[in-house]
Amino acid sequence: MSNKTFTMIKPDATAKGHTGAILDQIIKAGFSIKAMKWTRLTTAQAGEFYAVHKERPFYGELVAFMSSGPIVAAILEKDNAVADFRTLIGATDPAKAEEGTIRKNFASSVGENAVHGSDSDENAAIEGSFFFSGLERF
Numbered sequence: 001m002s003n004k005t006f007t008m009i010k011p012d013a014t015a016k017g018h019t020g021a022i023l024d025q026i027i028k029a030g031f032s033i034k035a036m037k038w039t040r041l042t043t044a045q046a047g048e049f050y051a052v053h054k055e056r057p058f059y060g061e062l063v064a065f066m067s068s069g070p071i072v073a074a075i076l077e078k079d080n081a082v083a084d085f086r087t088l089i090g091a092t093d094p095a096k097a098e099e100g101t102i103r104k105n106f107a108s109s110v111g112e113n114a115v116h117g118s119d120s121d122e123n124a125a126i127e128g129s130f131f132f133s134g135l136e137r138f
């Protein structure tokens with residue numbers, strides 16, 4: 001069934017000039033872009049987006065990193081979008097990611113790992129709504 005997921009290209013990847021190559025890999029894997037923006041999170045916004053990780057030891061570092069530079073936020077559509085996109089990006093730690101995955105190709109560390117991908121349909125909807133109004137999502 002065709003459904004949606006949400007992604008961000010993270011500040012490490014935009015800073016290194018990987019945005020175009022990552023979008024190319026996403027589109028070639030069969031995802032269509034339903035909404036997209038180049039933007040930057042404040043620390044408060046990054047903290048809210050990742051509030052689920054508040055108790056984790058890496059939370060402060062993650063919030064600082066995610067607000068350190070521009071990101072690209074996008075809603076993607078494809079059959080089985082959430083699971084297929086998690087496969088396309090690879091493991092959280094790029095050292096453990098499969099060959100050919102986006103994180104293997106472009107990420108440098110477990111924290112600065114190039115891309116975000118929603119982990120459930122419910123979170124895809126919540127995360128997409130964080131960045132895009134109803135008018136911007138189609």
Ligand code: UDP
Pocket residue numbers: 058061062091092110111112113115116117119
């Ligand atoms: N993260 C980190 N250190 C860790 C684990 C995760 O900095 O030890 C960061 C990393 O950027 C990751 C994000 O926190 O993408 C969210 O973690 P999660 O476990 O949800 O991984 P993901 O779903 O992004 O693969």
